[in-house]
Amino acid sequence: xxxxxxxxxxxxxxxxxxxxxxxxxxxxxxxxxxxxxxxxxxxxxxxxxxxxxxxxxxxxxxxxxxxxxxxxxxxxxxxxxxxxxxxxxxxxxxxxxxxxxxxxxxxxxxxxxxxxxxxxxxxxxxxxxxxxxxxxxxxxxxxxxxxxxxxxxxxxxxxxxxxxxxxxxxxxxxxxxxxxxxxxxxxxxxxxxxxxxxxxxxxxxxxxxxxxxxxxxxxxxxxxxxxxxxxxxxxxxxxxxxxxxxxxxxxxxxxxxxxxxxxxxxxxxxxxxxxxxxxxxxxxxxxxxxxxxxxxxxxxxx
Amino acid sequence: xxxxxxxxxxxxxxxxxxxxxxxxxxxxxxxxxxxxxxxxxxxxxxxxxxxxxxxxxxxxxxxxxxxxxxxxxxxxxxxxxxxxxxxxxxxxxxxxxxxxxxxxxxxxxxxxxxxxxxxxxxxxxxxxxxxxxxxxxxxxxxxxxxxxxxxxxxxxxxxxxxxxxxxxxxxxxxxxxxxxxxxxxxxxxx
Numbered sequence: 001x002x003x004x005x006x007x008x009x010x011x012x013x014x015x016x017x018x019x020x021x022x023x024x025x026x027x028x029x030x031x032x033x034x035x036x037x038x039x040x041x042x043x044x045x046x047x048x049x050x051x052x053x054x055x056x057x058x059x060x061x062x063x064x065x066x067x068x069x070x071x072x073x074x075x076x077x078x079x080x081x082x083x084x085x086x087x088x089x090x091x092x093x094x095x096x097x098x099x100x101x102x103x104x105x106x107x108x109x110x111x112x113x114x115x116x117x118x119x120x121x122x123x124x125x126x127x128x129x130x131x132x133x134x135x136x137x138x139x140x141x142x143x144x145x146x147x148x149x150x151x152x153x154x155x156x157x158x159x160x161x162x163x164x165x166x167x168x169x170x171x172x173x174x175x176x177x178x179x180x181x182x183x184x185x186x187x188x189x190x191x192x193x194x195x196x197x198x199x200x201x202x203x204x205x206x207x208x209x210x211x212x213x214x215x216x217x218x219x220x221x222x223x224x225x226x227x228x229x230x231x232x233x234x235x236x237x238x239x240x241x242x243x244x245x246x247x248x249x250x251x252x253x254x255x256x257x258x259x260x261x262x263x264x265x266x267x268x269x270x271x272x273x274x275x276x277x278x279x280x281x282x283x284x285x286x287x288x289x290x291x292x293x294x295x296x297x298x299x300x301x302x
Numbered sequence: 303x304x305x306x307x308x309x310x311x312x313x314x315x316x317x318x319x320x321x322x323x324x325x326x327x328x329x330x331x332x333x334x335x336x337x338x339x340x341x342x343x344x345x346x347x348x349x350x351x352x353x354x355x356x357x358x359x360x361x362x363x364x365x366x367x368x369x370x371x372x373x374x375x376x377x378x379x380x381x382x383x384x385x386x387x388x389x390x391x392x393x394x395x396x397x398x399x400x401x402x403x404x405x406x407x408x409x410x411x412x413x414x415x416x417x418x419x420x421x422x423x424x425x426x427x428x429x430x431x432x433x434x435x436x437x438x439x440x441x442x443x444x445x446x447x448x449x450x451x452x453x454x455x456x457x458x459x460x461x462x463x464x465x466x467x468x469x470x471x472x473x474x475x476x477x478x479x480x481x482x483x484x485x486x487x488x489x490x491x492x
Contacts, residue, residue, distance in 0.1 A: 036336065038336060039336070040335050056383050059343070065462050079339065080331070080333060081331060082331025082333075083330060083331070084331075085331055087332060097423060154355070155342075155357050157356075157357045157362070158319075159338070159359075159362070166337070166338070167338055170337030170338040171338070171340065173334045173337065174332050174333070174337065174340060175332070175342070175357070178334060196337070215353075218454065221335045
């Protein structure tokens with residue numbers, strides 16, 4: 001498995017090189033943490049945070065470099081530990097200038113083909129798969145309708161009465177929709193709801209949705225991609241909104257990453273980015289039953 | 303009251319849900335990409351043994367159940383309660399029929415049982431894996447028939463009925479496997 005992992009890392013670097021995407025050997029220890037309601041960063045005493053993805057660093061470099069780039073390395077997320085989660089994991093994240101959501105999906109498809117996926121990716125919209133699995137129209141269903149369906153399915157937490165729309169969407173997505181996705185190969189779900197979109201452009205045709213997608217294979221989330229938000233004022237507003245959500249949930253609220261906003265003020269080029277979970281990809285390619293089987297030193301047994 | 307956070311969840315952990323003690327059978331951490339994390343947990347109700355599934359928001363806490371196991375010696379059944387004693391502290395415990403359940407047929411006085419206690423009250427009694435007991439009723443033995451495969455039912459002094467070889471006589475003392483309700487040997491045989 002160690003050799004299989006090395007071969008996969010080499011294949012990923014090769015496909016990036018073939019696409020003329022520049023490797024960035026960026027820092028994983030950062031002075032700032034992203035403001036996202038459901039993303040807890042590992043704090044390092046007197047130093048900052050371990051990055052949950054290389055997004056902020058790569059975007060700051062994009063402003064200077066103005067060319068496609070990627071980072072392949074370890075990222076960290078506090079509290080994420082389970083069969084398909086490890087607090088430290090390997091991520092491939094790339095950004096390509098001028099790319100649309102369809103372009104980003106194409107690049108992802110090329111990467112997955114090179115890695116050995118059984119077929120080309122298929123695309124469906126979030127609203128369609130949500131309706132298929134739950135019978136609910138995500139465009140019109142309000143918080144109460146979402147909650148009622150979750151309760152009827154027996155998946156609602158006992159004390160979740162105060163959950164907001166994003167909470168119920170997450171719950172239904174995780175338990176009712178996600179297990180049905182990508183049964184026979186990678187499947188891309190596009191146009192996620194705009195409710196919790198942060199550094200992502202909304203869909204100009206329907207701003208209730210974002211130009212964001214996720215890729216699933218055998219019900220496991222493998223990648224996340226989006227057309228990146230370039231409007232710095234929007235970015236600040238959404239970060240503040242996410243900070244408020246974190247405060248309301250009693251989570252730690254790291255300060256806003258002013259260096260990123262500074263760079264965005266200077267002008268982030270229009271681009272799309274994709275983050276791919278390399279350990280999960282390796283597990284799915286090899287038929288492993290859990291991440292611990294493909295990670296050399298899995299938490300907490302390390 | 304002691305609490306457990308969802309990140310302490312693992313198989314075997316004892317918690318209180320809706321006032322009842324439960325044991326965690328399986329815990330799965332579930333988190334949609336950018337979303338809220340959940341723990342989907344299979345739990346067994348320690349009173350009814352029913353297994354149900356529950357969802358928790360990751361990071362939430364639940365009350366710990368004061369549940370632990372002791373090796374207790376069975377003393378006697380008074381018609382209503384089964385009485386046990388801790389051979390170390392000599393402390394006595396009385397278990398209701400519901401807690402003893404099927405184990406009632408597989409224990410006799412002085413046998414040591416694995417007893418699960420909740421707040422000091424027996425919740426579940428597990429019989430020892432092997433029981434040595436006298437046959438109080440069975441058809442007459444077939445002499446000389448020590449090797450053929452035939453069996454017949456025999457009632458033990460504890461009330462359990464097991465299939466035994468045809469040569470077993472009433473009054474003999476047998477060793478039986480309580481988990482499979484199976485005859486093992488005559489007591490004293492090896």
